[in-house]
Amino acid sequence: MKALLFLLLLAAGPALAAPSSIPPAEFSAFAFRQHPGAQLPLDAMLRDADGENVTLGSFFAGRPVVLDFEYDRCTTLCGAVLDRLSAALPHGARLVAIDIDPEATSREAAAFARAHGAEIVLTGDEATIRRIADAAGFPYRRDPATGQYAHPAGFLTATPEGRISRYFLGFDWRPLDLRLGLIEAAGRTIAAPAEQVLLFCYCYDPQTGHYDLAVSRLLALVGAATLLGLAGTVWRVAR
Numbered sequence: 001m002k003a004l005l006f007l008l009l010l011a012a013g014p015a016l017a018a019p020s021s022i023p024p025a026e027f028s029a030f031a032f033r034q035h036p037g038a039q040l041p042l043d044a045m046l047r048d049a050d051g052e053n054v055t056l057g058s059f060f061a062g063r064p065v066v067l068d069f070e071y072d073r074c075t076t077l078c079g080a081v082l083d084r085l086s087a088a089l090p091h092g093a094r095l096v097a098i099d100i101d102p103e104a105t106s107r108e109a110a111a112f113a114r115a116h117g118a119e120i121v122l123t124g125d126e127a128t129i130r131r132i133a134d135a136a137g138f139p140y141r142r143d144p145a146t147g148q149y150a151h152p153a154g155f156l157t158a159t160p161e162g163r164i165s166r167y168f169l170g171f172d173w174r175p176l177d178l179r180l181g182l183i184e185a186a187g188r189t190i191a192a193p194a195e196q197v198l199l200f201c202y203c204y205d206p207q208t209g210h211y212d213l214a215v216s217r218l219l220a221l222v223g224a225a226t227l228l229g230l231a232g233t234v235w236r237v238a239r
Contacts, residue, residue, distance in 0.1 A: 021145040032152050032169060033137035034193040040067070040135050040162040046098065046122040049110035054122070056132060059096045060160055064185035066178070068097045068155040069138050070121060072104050072112035074148075079116050081153055081171075086117035088175035093182055095119060100133065100140050100149060102126040136164065154194075157185040166191040 042057025059065055068085060071078050082097060089095050099109045099121050109121040124132075133140060140151035154169035157178075165185035168177065184191060 022141070022143050022150055030139050030141070030150050030152050032154055032167060032194075033139060034167050035135070035137045036164055036166070036193055037190045038135055038137070038164045040158055040164065041131055042162045044124070044128050044132050046124040046128060047106050048122060049106055049113070049120055051106040056096070057162060059094060060158075060162055061094075062160050063094060064160055064165065064182050065158050065162075066093065066095045066155055066182070067136060067158055068095065069100050069133060069136070069140070069151065070097050070112070071101055071149050071151070072099050072108050072121065073101060077153055079112075081155075082112075082116040082118055084171070085155060085178075088178050090179050090182060097121040098129060098132060099123050100129055100151065102129060137167075157181045159185050159188050161188075163188075163190065165189060167194040169194050 040056065042055060042060065044056045045053050046056060048054045066085070066089065068082065070082055085095065095118060097113065097118050097120065099112070102123075102125055104123050106123055109123045113119065113121040136156060138152065140149050142149050152169070153171070154167060156167045157165045159165050165188075166181045168181065181191075
């Protein structure tokens with residue numbers, strides 16, 4: 001079955017009550033713009049959990065990397081995505097998460113990382129974050145009406161040299177897919193673009209001009225799928 005186009009993620013919060021300035025006709029602008037084989041800017045300077053300057057390239061160190069863009073003030077799917085990714089990450093693999101909010105502090109990002117099982121969530125200035133995101137094909141925009149960010153859900157793997165190897169979009173991936181993706185990246189394999197995914201976190205009501213939260217059911221389904229996956233793993237180990 002062919003998947004739909006992309007995931008629009010607007011972080012939930014009190015500002016959600018205000019009408020969004022992003023009309024549904026512009027949702028397609030937030031699809032991943034996949035660039036398999038593109039070079040990530042390894043010289044880009046970010047900040048670690050202590051507020052110290054670090055380059056993106058310092059996290060590669062001759063091994064493949066999972067690159068994920070997050071929004072630490074998101075109260076809907078960002079945490080769920082990072083939870084699942086952190087849990088599925090093979091032992092010894094490196095996950096580099098970057099907060100797309102330039103106003104996020106290192107302390108806030110570190111707390112977000114701890115809350116969701118990640119080793120680190122990096123922060124940076126707007127120009128640096130945008131430079132990395134553009135290279136990765138990750139579009140995002142702050143909605144001035146709500147103060148929240150619209151962006152796709154997904155992540156990518158990159159080779160030890162920082163070239164994009166494969167994209168993983170939405171929630172339609174398995175831990176085995178991630179493991180194989182890292183093996184591909186370690187072997188410098190560049191995969192074909194992934195099939196785009198469309199999943200709305202909010203439903204747009206043209207009568208009110210509001211986005212209504214529609215993510216709780218999705219989170220319940222994701223949680224149930226995770227529990228079933230864990231149960232299956234325990235059963236296989238027991239056998």
